[in-house]
Amino acid sequence: MKKIEENKNLIDELPCGVKTTMSVIGGKWKIRIIYALYLNINRFGVMHRHINNISKKMLTDSLRELEADGIIHRKVYAEVPPRVEYSLTELGKSLNKIINELNDWGLKNRHELIDQDNIKE
C-alpha cells in the first residue's frame, strides 16, 4: 500500500501524457477523420460526404489541427478545380493501436455501462 502523501502531484504528473494524447485525438471528429484516412478516403470533398453530419468548417478546423500536430500531411495539386490530398504521417499511423483499443473497450463494455444515456450521439 502506497503512502498517499508521496503521491502528491503525481496525479497531475502521470496523466500529463494522457493530456497530450487527448489534445491530439480529442474533439468530436478527429478520430473519424483519422479513420477515414486509414480507409484511403483522402480528399476533402470525399471525406465530407463520408463522415456523417460533419460540417465543412469542422472538417477544415480538424484537418488543420491534425496537420499542425504532425498527424496528417496535406498535399495541394495546382489544378483547377483545386485538388488536395491528405494522408496519415507515420506519427498518425502510430495512433492506430490506441484507437483500436478505445474502440475495443467501448464495444466490449457497451452493455455493462449502467447509464446508457451518458453515451452521446
Added chain:
Amino acid sequence: MKKIEENKNLIDELPCGVKTTMSVIGGKWKIRIIYALYLNINRFGVMHRHINNISKKMLTDSLRELEADGIIHRKVYAEVPPRVEYSLTELGKSLNKIINELNDWGLKNRHELIDQDNIKE
C-alpha cells in the same frame, strides 16, 4: 486497396466503440480521478486536495458520472462528519491499460508534436 464506396458509413460505425469509451473517460477530470483511485486516494476531501485545481462541483459531477457508468463504487459510512469512500470497480480497473497507453503515446511523442501550443493546460 479498398474500394471507397464499400466503406460508406463504416467511418461512423467503427469508431462507435471509441465514442462509448470517450463518453466514459472524456472530460477534463475523469482520468485524473480514476488515477487517484488507483493510488488509493479514495475520499472526497483527499481527492479534492490532491487533484490540482479541481472544484468541488467538478469533482462531484465527475464522480457521479463515473458511478453511473459503473466505473467506480461509492460507499457511504453513517458517521458524523460524513465519510464516503470511493473505489474502482472491476470495469474501472479494466480502463488501466487504455489510460497507460494514452499516457505512453503522449510522453513518447510529446516532442514530435509540431504545434506545442495545441496542448492545453
Added chain:
DNA sequence: AGAAATAGTAACTTTTTAGTGACTAGATTA
C-alpha cells in the same frame, strides 16, 4: 452564357462543458 465542380473562409450563433461563491447538517473540539 450559365451552371458545376473543388476546397475552402468569414462572421456569427448555439450548445456543451467547466468554473465560482455562498450555503447546508450535525456531531466534535476549544
Added chain:
DNA sequence: TAATCTAGTCACTAAAAAGTTACTATTTCT
C-alpha cells in the same frame, strides 16, 4: 458558545467547442 470537520448542493457565470449560413476563385462542361 463558536468554530471546525465532511461531503456535498444550488444558482449562476464564463469559456470552449461545435454548428450555420452565406460567400469566394477559376476552369471546364452544356
